[in-house]
Amino acid sequence: MPELPEVQTIVNDLAPEISQQKILGCAIHRESVLRTAPQEFVRIVVGAKFVSVKRVGKYILFSLDERGWLLAHLRMTGKFILQQAPIKVHPHDRVVFALENGKSLIFSDVRCFGTLEHLSTLEDHIGLNRQGWDPWSSHLTASSLRQRLEKRRSPIKTVLLDQTLIAGLGNIYAAEILFDAAIDPQSKANSLSLHQLKQLVFSIRKILDLALIHNGTSISDYRRVDDQTGEFQHFLKVYGKTGTACVRCSTLIIRIKQNQRSTFLCPHCQK
Numbered sequence: 001m002p003e004l005p006e007v008q009t010i011v012n013d014l015a016p017e018i019s020q021q022k023i024l025g026c027a028i029h030r031e032s033v034l035r036t037a038p039q040e041f042v043r044i045v046v047g048a049k050f051v052s053v054k055r056v057g058k059y060i061l062f063s064l065d066e067r068g069w070l071l072a073h074l075r076m077t078g079k080f081i082l083q084q085a086p087i088k089v090h091p092h093d094r095v096v097f098a099l100e101n102g103k104s105l106i107f108s109d110v111r112c113f114g115t116l117e118h119l120s121t122l123e124d125h126i127g128l129n130r131q132g133w134d135p136w137s138s139h140l141t142a143s144s145l146r147q148r149l150e151k152r153r154s155p156i157k158t159v160l161l162d163q164t165l166i167a168g169l170g171n172i173y174a175a176e177i178l179f180d181a182a183i184d185p186q187s188k189a190n191s192l193s194l195h196q197l198k199q200l201v202f203s204i205r206k207i208l209d210l211a212l213i214h215n216g217t218s219i220s221d222y223r224r225v226d227d228q229t230g231e232f233q234h235f236l237k238v239y240g241k242t243g244t245a246c247v248r249c250s251t252l253i254i255r256i257k258q259n260q261r262s263t264f265l266c267p268h269c270q271k
């Protein structure tokens, strides 16, 4: 599932390619990925121009000149692909936009949990408006985090996946961040010291920055818009590393289940 570094890499890849490009056509191959009525969607986007694209949490937000916004969420297996037209439509291509520059912007999704929708205003979208701090926001500090976690007794790993607290983290980066911060994923969120929270905020930014430099993690479906893989999978320290030696203390990495999801940790150096 794409997390912040993968979504941001896609946004970075798309921005120079689609900026100021007029949408000349739009073909819907799977209506269920749309949260807007298909006919209305096509009527609005055809003739519109992409002005900019940015990331909000794990959402991708395209602004269209005077015609509102397109909002995409990749969920499990969604991706954007840019190809020179004419394209041969692949079975997983769900929506195809024909651009002025002769390229096609394809929203592809194997499992179809991803979504695309048109918004005329950003104020009313519940998911978008419930997004928590961006990891680099100046509002995210050890003390603001301590305040927000005061009453939360859930394990810190589970809390890091809560998009309404910090937007953009998922299972891979939560595990890597907690390893970097030497925090046990099972620790109750409200039991962490101010020192640990400082380390946590530092590690969130450090790991995400590194993952961005390496264009995200391609373990399963994630690909960049030109179909290249990211490279951060080569730098993971705990995620998927069950039974290998911890790089800090050589204890074997273990896998546990939290909320039906795998968590990887070093049982010795994460306290």
Ligand SMILES: [Zn+2]
Residues within 6 Å of the ligand: 246, 247, 248, 249, 250, 251, 266, 267, 268, 269, 270
């Ligand atoms: Zn260790």
